Amino acid sequence: MQSSKLIEHADAGCERRQQDGTGAESVPSRPYRLVQRSPGRATSVVRVGNVQIGGGRPVIIGGPCSVESEEQLLATAEAVRTAGGEILRGGAFKPRTSPYAFSGLGEEALLLLALARARTGLPVVTEVIEPGDVALVARYADMLQIGSRNMQNYPLLRAVGRQREPVLLKRGLAATIEEWLLAAEYILAEGNDQVVLCERGVRGIDSTLRNQLDLSAVPLLRELTHLPVIVDPSHATGKRSLVQPMSLAAIAAGAAGLIIEVHPAPDQAWSDAAQTVDLHQFAGIVQAVRTVARATAPFYQ
Ligand code: PEP
Ligand code: MN
Numbered sequence: 481m482q483s484s485k486l487i488e489h490a491d492a493g494c495e496r497r498q499q500d501g502t503g504a505e506s507v508p509s510r511p512y513r514l515v516q517r518s519p520g521r522a523t524s525v526v527r528v529g530n531v532q533i534g535g536g537r538p539v540i541i542g543g544p545c546s547v548e549s550e551e552q553l554l555a556t557a558e559a560v561r562t563a564g565g566e567i568l569r570g571g572a573f574k575p576r577t578s579p580y581a582f583s584g585l586g587e588e589a590l591l592l593l594a595l596a597r598a599r600t601g602l603p604v605v606t607e608v609i610e611p612g613d614v615a616l617v618a619r620y621a622d623m624l625q626i627g628s629r630n631m632q633n634y635p636l637l638r639a640v641g642r643q644r645e646p647v648l649l650k651r652g653l654a655a656t657i658e659e660w661l662l663a664a665e666y667i668l669a670e671g672n673d674q675v676v677l678c679e680r681g682v683r684g685i686d687s688t689l690r691n692q693l694d695l696s697a698v699p700l701l702r703e704l705t706h707l708p709v710i711v712d713p714s715h716a717t718g719k720r721s722l723v724q725p726m727s728l729a730a731i732a733a734g735a736a737g738l739i740i741e742v743h744p745a746p747d748q749a750w751s752d753a754a755q756t757v758d759l760h761q762f763a764g765i766v767q768a769v770r771t772v773a774r775a776t777a778p779f780y781q
Contacts, residue, residue: 512658517704542569543560555744559744569606631650631659634666661705677709695726713726731773734780740765746758
């Protein structure tokens with residue numbers, strides 16, 4: 481609260497200096513000053529457990545849309561680790577478009593995520609949807625996800641900014657790049673600079689696919705911000721067969737990683753079945769991503 485107040489006051493001061501034409505001092509050109517990339521600054525490295533995102537080697541996050549059972553989660557977690565995935569995802573609190581849809585197992589799912597971490601060594605990322613749940617989710621998770629529907633939930637952004645766990649901030653359903661960066665700025669302004677951005681597609685004119693994946697956001701954000709950017713090809717397309725091609729394209733565009741929905745029996749998944757790949761497909765995607773990453777890494781030194 482304190483730090484963001486100071487920033488507002490500083491903003492007002494800058495505007496005044498510009499207006500009365502006395503501004504010999506350098507005036508920050510962008511409204512998101514903590515997340516903006518100053519010339520020559522390297523991409524920030526965000527640590528999730530013992531995994532580094534933004535360090536140059538793409539990190540693949542895999543797991544089910546929703547945690548459904550111990551059997552489902554442990555089978556997925558083992559397969560993610562064996563394939564070379566480095567972080568486990570799994571929804572415990574699900575923000576569903578319909579109030580009648582499955583909304584997650586809550587704390588029971590958090591316990592299962594902690595069990596999967598203990599079994600596999602993979603750190604876990606899971607979504608938090610209410611400020612009042614931040615402490616609970618942070619007790620179990622290694623990274624807190626702010627979902628698309630909550631990108632502009634300012635009390636929630638402030639709440640995750642006031643604690644120390646890293647944050648995965650997904651792009652809002654129809655958010656501009658500037659709105660997204662300002663949402664990240666809320667988190668940094670509260671003192672937490674461990675933020676990873678996630679491009680997951682935006683609502684477009686064509687409903688053939690679930691969303692339109694804005695891949696140009698990846699290199700653009702590299703210019704605008706020091707925060708690492710990953711891509712979610714699952715929610716971006718809504719279509720299983722497109723997850724691998726868009727994963728490869730995202731890595732070629734310079735993404736610092738991917739988050740992919742994977743399930744032992746995707747057609748039986750309780751949520752987002754159509755976009756969920758199986759364990760074998762996931763392993764193939766990781767292999768293919770490594771090949772593309774090796775080829776394109778020299779362009780992103
Ligand atoms: C998710 O990753 O589980 C999710 C709900 O995604 P999004 O917020 O991007 O819709
Ligand atoms: Mn999902």
